[in-house]
Amino acid sequence: MAGGYPDTRRTAGAPSMCRFRPRAVLAAAFADQPMAESRATGWLSTRRQMWAGLGPGRAGGPLLSHDPRRAWVRRVLDAPLMCIRRDGPWEAPDRVTFRQ
DSSP states (O other): GGGOOOOOOOTTTOOGSSSSSHHHHHHHHOOOOEEEEEOOOOOSOHHHHHHHHHOTTSSSSSOOOOOOHHHHHHHHHHOSOOOOSSSSBBBBBBOOOOOO
């Protein structure tokens, strides 16, 4: 049982690095936990609740585009910063993006 997954045998044509990693990523992405700090959150997935609270500027992907690579680059560069670390306390700038 390599990597915690029982079915890690190689299949014809599948690269070895793809044997079990996608399953781990999908398991993490869709993990459900209705509790936070030993209390029910009212959501089936507290992780989803946290992402929803971040707002559309930080969570989610870009709009559909004929050039997805550029769309993702624009999305990342235009995402608002949550904080900036400097000497001393962290700052939480208002309306500052990675592009700036």
